[in-house]
Amino acid sequence: xxxxxxxxxxxxxxxxxxxxxxxxxxxxxxxxxxxxxxxxxxxxxxxxxxxxxxxxxxxxxxxxxxxxxxxxxxxxxxxxxxxxxxxxxxxxxxxxxxxxxxxxxxxxxxxxxxxxxxxxxxxxxxxxxxxxxxxxxxxxxxxxxxxxxxxxxxxxxxxxxxxxxxxxxxxxxxxxxxxxxxxxxxxxxxxxxxxxxxxxxxxxxxxxxxxxxxxxxxxxxxxxxxxxxxxxxxxxxxxxxxxxxxxxxxxxxxxxxxxxxxxxxxxxxxxxxxxxxxxxxxxxxxxxxxxxxxxxxxxxxxxxxxxxxxxxxxxxxxxxxxxxxxxxxxxxxxxxxxxxxxxxxxxxxxxxxxxxxxxxxxxxxxxxxxxxxxxxxxxxxxxxxxxxxxxxxxxxxxxxxxxxxxxxxxxxxx
Amino acid sequence: xxxxxxxxxxxxxxxxxxxxxxxxxxxxxxxxxxxxxxxxxxxxxxxxxxxxxxxxxxxxxxxxxxxxxxxxxxxxxxxxxxxxxxxxxxxxxxxxxxxxxxxxxxxxxxxxxxxxxxxxxxxxxxxxxxxxxxxxxxxxxxxxxxxxxxxxxxxxxxxxxxxxxxxxxxxxxxxxxxxxxxxxxxxxxxxxxxxxxxxxxxxxxxxxxxxxxxxxxxxxxxxxxxxxxxxxxxxxxxxxxxxxxxxxxxxxxxxxxxxxxxxxxxxxxxxxxxxxxxxxxxxxxxxxxxxxxxxxxxxxxxxxxxxxxxxxxxxxxxxxxxxxxxxxxxxxxxxxxxxxxxxxxxxxxxxxxxxxxxxxxxxxxxxxxxxxxxxxxxxxxxxxxxxxxxxxxxxxxxxxxxxxxxxxxxxxxx
Numbered sequence: 001x002x003x004x005x006x007x008x009x010x011x012x013x014x015x016x017x018x019x020x021x022x023x024x025x026x027x028x029x030x031x032x033x034x035x036x037x038x039x040x041x042x043x044x045x046x047x048x049x050x051x052x053x054x055x056x057x058x059x060x061x062x063x064x065x066x067x068x069x070x071x072x073x074x075x076x077x078x079x080x081x082x083x084x085x086x087x088x089x090x091x092x093x094x095x096x097x098x099x100x101x102x103x104x105x106x107x108x109x110x111x112x113x114x115x116x117x118x119x120x121x122x123x124x125x126x127x128x129x130x131x132x133x134x135x136x137x138x139x140x141x142x143x144x145x146x147x148x149x150x151x152x153x154x155x156x157x158x159x160x161x162x163x164x165x166x167x168x169x170x171x172x173x174x175x176x177x178x179x180x181x182x183x184x185x186x187x188x189x190x191x192x193x194x195x196x197x198x199x200x201x202x203x204x205x206x207x208x209x210x211x212x213x214x215x216x217x218x219x220x221x222x223x224x225x226x227x228x229x230x231x232x233x234x235x236x237x238x239x240x241x242x243x244x245x246x247x248x249x250x251x252x253x254x255x256x257x258x259x260x261x262x263x264x265x266x267x268x269x270x271x272x273x274x275x276x277x278x279x280x281x282x283x284x285x286x287x288x289x290x291x292x293x294x295x296x297x298x299x300x301x302x303x304x305x306x307x308x309x310x311x312x313x314x315x316x317x318x319x320x321x322x323x324x325x326x327x328x329x330x331x332x333x334x335x336x337x338x339x340x341x342x343x344x345x346x347x348x349x350x351x352x353x354x355x356x357x358x359x360x361x362x363x364x365x366x367x368x369x370x371x372x373x374x375x376x377x378x379x380x381x382x383x384x385x386x387x388x389x390x391x392x393x394x395x396x397x398x399x400x401x402x403x404x405x406x407x408x409x410x411x412x413x414x
Numbered sequence: 415x416x417x418x419x420x421x422x423x424x425x426x427x428x429x430x431x432x433x434x435x436x437x438x439x440x441x442x443x444x445x446x447x448x449x450x451x452x453x454x455x456x457x458x459x460x461x462x463x464x465x466x467x468x469x470x471x472x473x474x475x476x477x478x479x480x481x482x483x484x485x486x487x488x489x490x491x492x493x494x495x496x497x498x499x500x501x502x503x504x505x506x507x508x509x510x511x512x513x514x515x516x517x518x519x520x521x522x523x524x525x526x527x528x529x530x531x532x533x534x535x536x537x538x539x540x541x542x543x544x545x546x547x548x549x550x551x552x553x554x555x556x557x558x559x560x561x562x563x564x565x566x567x568x569x570x571x572x573x574x575x576x577x578x579x580x581x582x583x584x585x586x587x588x589x590x591x592x593x594x595x596x597x598x599x600x601x602x603x604x605x606x607x608x609x610x611x612x613x614x615x616x617x618x619x620x621x622x623x624x625x626x627x628x629x630x631x632x633x634x635x636x637x638x639x640x641x642x643x644x645x646x647x648x649x650x651x652x653x654x655x656x657x658x659x660x661x662x663x664x665x666x667x668x669x670x671x672x673x674x675x676x677x678x679x680x681x682x683x684x685x686x687x688x689x690x691x692x693x694x695x696x697x698x699x700x701x702x703x704x705x706x707x708x709x710x711x712x713x714x715x716x717x718x719x720x721x722x723x724x725x726x727x728x729x730x731x732x733x734x735x736x737x738x739x740x741x742x743x744x745x746x747x748x749x750x751x752x753x754x755x756x757x758x759x760x761x762x763x764x765x766x767x768x769x770x771x772x773x774x775x776x777x778x779x780x781x782x783x784x785x786x787x788x789x790x791x792x793x794x795x796x797x798x799x800x801x802x803x804x805x806x807x808x809x810x811x812x813x814x815x816x817x818x819x820x821x822x823x824x825x826x827x828x
Contacts, residue, residue: 002672002687002763024438258416273416324765349416351738354772355765358797365801375797380790383772387779387789 003325008356010138010168010302010329013346016194022250023195026243035242036234042245043231045252046201048263049193050170050185052177054203057227060241063167063188066200068096069222070132070163070184074208076216077101079129082160084108084115084149088139088332089165093132100217111335112140112293112304117148121156130161135169135185139332141304141341142294143173150180161208167191168301171255171267172274172345183208192270192301194254194347195247204228270346274300276389277344277353280382284357287381288364288373293339301345304331306338308368313340316360319367324359350386357382417739422770424552424582424716424743427760430608436664437609440657449656450648456659457645459666460615462677463607464584464599466591468617471641474655477581477602480614482510483636484546484577484598488622490630491515493543496574498522498529498563502553502746503579507546514631525554525749526707526718531562535570544575549583549599553746555718555755556708557587564594575622581605582715585669585681586688586759597622606684606715608668608761609661618642684760688714690803691758691767694796698771701795702778702787707753715759718745720752722782727754730774733781738773764800771796 007014028034039058046056059065071093075081081102083093086109097104107123109115124131131153136143146164153162161183166175170185171192177185182205189199204224212225221238230237252263259266278300282292285305293304307313313330317340320326331339342356361378364370421428442448453472460470473479485507489495495516497507500523511518521537523529538545545567550557560578567576575597580589584599585606591599596619603613618638626639635652644651666677673680692714696706699719707718721727727744731754734740745753756770775792778784 001690002684002761004761004763004765006765270416276415324763326765347416347418349418349738351418351420351740351769351773352765354793355769358768358772358793359765361797362801375801376790376794379768379772379793379797383775383789383793387776 003323005325005327006352006356008326008328008342008348008352010191010341010343010345011188012190012197013192013194013343014348014352015196016251016254016347018254019195019247019251023243023247026246028242028246030236030240030242035240038249039231039236039240039245040234042249042252045249045256045263046187047203049252049255049267050166050177050187050201050203051175051264051267052185052203054177054205055228055231056201056203057224057231058199058201058236058240058245059222059227060198060238060244061200061222062197063165063186063200064092065222066186066188066202067092067165069219069224070186070202071096071100071102072217072219072222073212073224074130074161074163074184074215075100075102076214078103079215080105080125080127081130081132082107082120082123082125082128084120084131084133084144086114086140086142086144087111087134087137089134089137089167093165097132112142114142114144114297117145117152120149121152124152124156124158124160128158128160130163132163132165134165135173135175136299136301138168138299138302139335140294140339141299141302143169143297143299145297146175146182147180150182154181161205161211168299168345171270172299172301174268174271177203181205189244189248192274192346193248194251195244198241199244199248271300273348274344274346276350276386277348278303279389280350280353280385281342281344281357283385284360284378284382287378288361289370290364302341302343304339304341307340308370311368312337315367316340316363319363320359323363326356326359354379354382354386417737419739420741420766420770422740422742422756422762422766424605424755424757424759425602426604426611427606427608427757428762428766429610430665430668430761432668433609433661433665437657437661440660442656442660444650444654444656449654452663453645453650453654453659454648456663456666459663459670459677460601461617463666463669463681464580464591464601464615464617465589465678465681466599466617468591468619469642469645470615470617471638471645472613472615472650472654472659473636473641474612474652474658475614475636476611477579477600477605477614478506479636480600480602480616481506481579483633483638484600484616485510485514485516486631486633486636487626487638488544488575488577488598488629489514489516490628492517493629494519494539494541496521496534496537496539496542496545498534498545498547498558500528500554500556500558501525501548501551503548503551503581507579511546526556528556528558528711531559531566534563535566538566538570538572538574542572542574544577546577546579548579549587549589550713550715552582552713552716553749554708554753555713555716557583557711557713559711560589560596561594564596568595575619575625582713582759585684586713586715588682588685591617595619603658603662606688606760607662608665609658612655613658613662685714687762688758688760690764690800691762692717693803694764694767694799695756695758695771697799698774698792698796701792702775703784704778716755716757718753718755721754722784725782726751729781730754730777733777734773737777740770740773768793768796768800
């Protein structure tokens, strides 16, 4: 049987064809007016995508590069910072802060859970200079309450900067960056923005830029003040990743088109899209009798599923690849072998999702031999979720298409 | 909701990425050793794909061009020919034969049906010079019995050449070209071979080449004797469609790889693949209470479905496009508005097919309001078909992947 390779991984995600074409056509020099126009356009688009009036900077790096920039630019050796950690990417904040000589307080939650905000409040000290957290922890597929932490910082009248890793949160969860007061939001290219890895971006508040005037940690490639100065002129400090930037521009155009030309609206639709794919997947998984790993606050970016007792989750990953060329991911670190993860962020649609649920159902029955599961159970559960979430828009299109064609009764959504 | 455009049309069919890449890289001149090597390789591959020792010729044309070549090269004005016609493409043989001054006898079957072989036998006359038919009639999705007609010609000891339009039959139905004695088989590029339109090819028997020495109909661009002479040297008579030929080579490499390096085996797997997708789709359609248009001998190339009483089939086409960006086709000619068609030939897999069934189910429920249909019915029916057809190979892979990973019992196919 033919098997088309399809990524269902929380980065890299499926590529948008229009972005691929733009990347293939990107033979422009980066010190030209043509590139400056492209770069300025993409930086402006990113502000709308992130949803902030703050400047957004872009760099040739993976998301971790922008995470490092958020530490090296905002701290001095010996600064006290608070890391909220509930998975592999939370731990990365701790490693980065320690690498740059910070005094690190950690509030942690077990894998698959989110933080107790009371613990966060208790851990916040008068000299805490920054709080680092994820919007969604990709390794466990939990969604954290960025708003809860932001409110808590405001209530405490804290000087601490709030730095959010939104690498898988951007485009999958709502963040009111300016309203809540998020100083830095970090993003990556191979996530909801539908292009390959290689670009990181971050929005930076004035308060954070001001902080950079006094911090002492060393930085050169990731010098955000220098980057900002250049960005305002349409330049990058160092050779930019031109093809990826052209692809990003095309992807943001596509997202804007989804919102009728409005990028913020398009991003909201993208979040809704991920929510729908995630809800379909969760319903399918639960119909198989499998348990979600982060049921309290499941992220829309990805769904993490606990492997059945005595089964290595790698079996599910391998079977989906061998039988259907569908690529999902195992757990990371200590979660390897215990959970598997299915992504919904970015360029996924109904047909991708229902097909993945069908493939997973076959693996669950044929390989996992889950008791009491019949062919069609997961598919039906996912189908019901999609049918119940059908937007009015579809009913509208339905009415339009029928008016010129068919004698049938035109009715709105069921 | 994101909607990825997906073709489910019986030509053009979804493009194989490896073929797209080969096409993009095809900046070679056509009068060079490099091109000759490519061309000779592709012609040899096509013989294996068609399954014949006869020469296969290739031309920059749509399939209709090769159909014309099969008339203009094999007939003289006034020649009696027999056309077996049961749809739009059968009618095309009649139009072509008349355009070239032939005396045309026609055995026809109603749309959606195949021929009565007794009628064919009765229509065959001592001076019938050629019989023209389809392997599968794309406009109605019926499969004709090429073998039945070939046997009948042998039994009658007829001089008539057997010319088969295999444009959607190649790669979807078994044809024993040399064993049954098929003189010409016509194919097109935008079908089971997974590349865009623009190439036609045809296998030609020695008997047919001999006939060309005596026939009087005019031909120049489609002069098959000249084309054969050039092809033997690795040349084409006129400027060839270089990029498509490069793409076709890559596609045939892919098909061979599916057969473990054996192209004939790969073609057989491709046929099995189409059969599986078709069987899933038929089961889904029937679970919705819809009727197949050609139930007696449904083609694996495509499934034609009768629109419910009082409903224009264009509604289904429009809804699948509007809600899911899934492109299927309406009926052609007098069948327009009465049937819709879903393709399975070429680069389709389980995930494409189950997703299309899911989308069709939603349209059936939301738009067609088919009575007694519940969410999941069609999906479950299609899923059961796939599960029941699971090849042993999958069980084998299962065993291999589990042995190194999991403590579970390893069992063969259910």
